[in-house]
Amino acid sequence: LVAGIKxxxxxxxxxxxxxxxxxxxxxxxxxxxxxxPALDLAGNEIHCVLPFCSLHLHLQMSENPYTSGSISSKSxxxxxxxxxxxxxxxxxxxxxxxxxSSDAGNxxxxxxEEEYSIWFLDKGGALLAVKQATVPIRHLWISFDxxxxxxxxSFSLVxxxxxxxxxxxxxxxxxxxxxxxxxxxxxxxxxKIDYKSIFTRRCTEGDYQTWHLHNQGEPCVxxxxxxxxxxxxxxxxxxxxxxxxILSAEPCICRASDFECDYGYERRSDGKCLPxxxxxxxxxxxxxxxxxxxxxxxxxxxxVSNNCTKGVKEIYTAKKQQCQVRAPKGLQLLTSEGKMxxxxxxxxxxxxxxxxxxxxxxxxQLDFGDGTAVSYxxxxxxxxxxxxxxxxxxxxxxxxxxENSLGFDSTSLYLHITCAVEHVHLLAPFVAIKNKEVNLxxxxxxxxxxxxxxxxxxxxxxxxYLSVKFISYTFTVEGMNIVTVQVSSGxxxxxxxxxxxxxxxxxxxxxxxxxxxxEYNPNIPEWRQDVGRIIKKALLQVKQLLVAVFxxxxxxxxxxxxPNKNQSEGRKKSEEDLEHISAVLISALNQNLVEFELxxxxxxxxxxxxxxxxxxxxxxxxxxxxxxxxxxxVVFLGLAVFLIYKFKRKIPWINxxxxxxxxxxxxxxxxxxxxxxxxxxxxxxxxxPKELKEKELDARVKGKPSM
Numbered sequence: 073l074v075a076g077i078k079x080x081x082x083x084x085x086x087x088x089x090x091x092x093x094x095x096x097x098x099x100x101x102x103x104x105x106x107x108x109p110a111l112d113l114a115g116n117e118i119h120c121v122l123p124f125c126s127l128h129l130h131l132q133m134s135e136n137p138y139t140s141g142s143i144s145s146k147s148x149x150x151x152x153x154x155x156x157x158x159x160x161x162x163x164x165x166x167x168x169x170x171x172x173s174s175d176a177g178n179x180x181x182x183x184x185e186e187e188y189s190i191w192f193l194d195k196g197g198a199l200l201a202v203k204q205a206t207v208p209i210r211h212l213w214i215s216f217d218x219x220x221x222x223x224x225x226s227f228s229l230v231x232x233x234x235x236x237x238x239x240x241x242x243x244x245x246x247x248x249x250x251x252x253x254x255x256x257x258x259x260x261x262x263x264k265i266d267y268k269s270i271f272t273r274r275c276t277e278g279d280y281q282t283w284h285l286h287n288q289g290e291p292c293v294x295x296x297x298x299x300x301x302x303x304x305x306x307x308x309x310x311x312x313x314x315x316x317x318i319l320s321a322e323p324c325i326c327r328a329s330d331f332e333c334d335y336g337y338e339r340r341s342d343g344k345c346l347p348x349x350x351x352x353x354x355x356x357x358x359x360x361x362x363x364x365x366x367x368x369x370x371x372x373x374x375x376v377s378n379n380c381t382k383g384v385k386e387i388y389t390a391k392k393q394q395c396q397v398r399a400p401k402g403l404q405l406l407t408s409e410g411k412m413x414x415x416x417x418x419x420x421x422x423x424x425x426x427x428x429x430x431x432x433x434x435x436x437q438l439d440f441g442d443g444t445a446v447s448y449x450x451x452x453x454x455x456x457x458x459x460x461x462x463x464x465x466x467x468x469x470x471x472x473x474x475e476n477s478l479g480f481d482s483t484s485l486y487l488h489i490t491c492a493v494e495h496v497h498l499l500a501p502f503v504a505i506k507n508k509e510v511n512l513x514x515x516x517x518x519x520x521x522x523x524x525x526x527x528x529x530x531x532x533x534x535x536x537y538l539s540v541k542f543i544s545y546t547f548t549v550e551g552m553n554i555v556t557v558q559v560s561s562g563x564x565x566x567x568x569x570x571x572x573x574x575x576x577x578x579x580x581x582x583x584x585x586x587x588x589x590x591e592y593n594p595n596i597p598e599w600r601q602d603v604g605r606i607i608k609k610a611l612l613q614v615k616q617l618l619v620a621v622f623x624x625x626x627x628x629x630x631x632x633x634x635p636n637k638n639q640s641e642g643r644k645k646s647e648e649d650l651e652h653i654s655a656v657l658i659s660a661l662n663q664n665l666v667e668f669e670l671x672x673x674x675x676x677x678x679x680x681x682x683x684x685x686x687x688x689x690x691x692x693x694x695x696x697x698x699x700x701x702x703x704x705x706v707v708f709l710g711l712a713v714f715l716i717y718k719f720k721r722k723i724p725w726i727n728x729x730x731x732x733x734x735x736x737x738x739x740x741x742x743x744x745x746x747x748x749x750x751x752x753x754x755x756x757x758x759x760x761p762k763e764l765k766e767k768e769l770d771a772r773v774k775g776k777p778s779m
Contacts, residue, residue, distance in 0.1 A: 273309050424472050
């Protein structure tokens with residue numbers, strides 16, 4: 073901004089990797105390069121032809137009140153601009169000199185070949201120059217003819233490192249203060265100079281002259297012919313207190329140069345203002361309703377603060393037109409925060425915007441996607457947004473409809489309502505048939521399956537499945553396989569892991585109990601775990617056999633018998649052994665030989681319910697997908713997976729294993745530790761069904777103290 077001249081700016085622009093200086097006289101509507109001086113300080117001609125060569129200025133304004141910066145202008149001295157710059161094809165820090173313009177940037181002269189700090193004295197009647205040097209100085213230069221001639225004056229007997237100069241304006245006794253230091257080790261020094269004596273007298277009417285502001289000879293600048301009053305160069309008189317700078321300002325006839333492109337329009341190569349690619353000139357203000365008027369832009373608007381009149385003003389000025397009923401067009405729907413996600417139970421604010429259409433006569437309907445909707449008779453009622461609270465998590469399609477007598481427009485967005493996942497539980501069988509498909513399910517709580525992402529790792533490999541709550545998988549290798557599922561919800565990630573034993577065949581028995589057990593069934597994981605362990609002891613008095621107790625009532629359980637992988641007799645022998653073991657267990661259960669004491673005075677009998685229909689070799693899918701089994705390390709397998717919270721029941725030699733399950737699936741008792749005092753039995757010990765039965769009956773709990 074050039075001080076004292078309305079609408080005049082100087083700016084540097086980078087174009088094709090070159091920085092050049094431009095000037096405007098109509099507040100940026102038109103720009104041009106600066107014409108370089110015709111002569112240098114020595115009077116030699118400078119060959120600088122536009123647009124290949126021009127004057128370029130450094131435009132750093134000083135933030136320090138004691139330094140002048142690289143460019144200076146004062147409203148008290150309109151038209152005078154002093155700046156540091158260079159002549160050439162672009163702005164450079166080489167061959168830098170000081171340049172001055174006395175006619176508001178139309179013509180420039182060089183005043184110094186080195187950089188100087190320039191101050192204005194007596195409202196611009198005189199110029200003070202101090203060399204920017206790294207060595208101490210003791211001289212200053214003063215000019216009374218706008219920089220054409222300079223006289224040198226000594227301001228100190230001892231050279232001074234000048235750090236700044238303070239000029240005190242408006243005082244009757246004109247004083248300027250130099251401050252600095254005589255050496256790098258000396259203290260600060262202040263030197264005050266009263267420069268009033270350099271002026272011989274007060275200025276009279278004959279000491280002034282008029283100056284016409286112009287732009288390369290064009291007298292109309294910002295729609296006016298402006299005439300300024302200033303002191304004649306070379307006069308040493310002091311300006312009067314009531315000195316007025318502007319003598320007169322006469323309006324000009326409006327021309328095309330007084331108008332710039334309106335909002336949404338851009339100037340093309342032919343000089344015309346045409347709509348930008350993103351702007352629709354046919355759009356009408358939202359406040360425009362039928363029967364009212366609005367200003368329809370011509371693509372132009374008068375430059376701000378331009379005072380021209382008549383001429384082409386009527387052609388370029390926006391025209392008043394009557395609002396018409398228009399079909400809705402350009403309907404937009406978004407949230408106040410611009411996000412497509414929100415937290416369950418919080419207020420969501422929707423904003424509706426219509427580019428075209430009568431807002432007062434357009435009905436707005438908003439469907440939140442959760443079974444609720446609202447309707448407004450006109451768009452103005454929605455200016456503060458439409459608030460809604462979602463009561464369930466999920467992904468909702470929010471739809472907006474704008475409709476009037478001429479047509480309609482609609483739009484929609486998909487909003488994700490999320491809530492934090494507090495728990496994840498993996499439902500998986502702990503025994504699976506080799507090469508038979510099993511189902512694996514991740515259960516989350518709270519239940520919001522549409523707003524979470526699932527990650528699966530299966531079969532001890534790096535294989536990964538994404539974004540599915542349940543999968544079906546076939547295990548091809550016998551042994552223990554680890555399945556892991558992770559659930560991601562926002563920034564929260566939870567994980568559950570299960571071990572699945574893969575076998576070629578197994579047997580299972582369904583167990584039931586005398587009704588008195590149900591009276592004491594608290595339906596918690598630890599209780600079922602304890603009961604399963606006691607049943608195992610009542611059956612064989614060995615720790616390799618485990619029993620799964622189902623959740624809920626009536627209380628039921630399932631016993632799984634797996635082959636011994638250490639046998640060398642082959643598959644046929646293993647199948648025969650399983651049949652023998654199963655027959656012995658069924659006989660003992662049918663004779664009510666298996667019972668235990670739940671608490672003093674309360675004895676519970678274990679019955680055989682039914683034998684599963686699955687053959688030894690090819691178990692049915694119910695077994696392969698049956699919930700929660702675990703392979704024993706030696707002979708038998710069982711597992712318990714449980715619901716609810718931890719409930720410890722102290723039982724000797726039993727290690728409690730508990731997991732949380734939010735669905736009523738089968739639960740298997742976890743593996744238990746071996747005790748040295750407990751006999752270890754392998755399938756080889758069951759040589760005949762008769763011998764096996766005798767061993768089992770000897771080990772019954774019935775004749776031993778209850779647990």
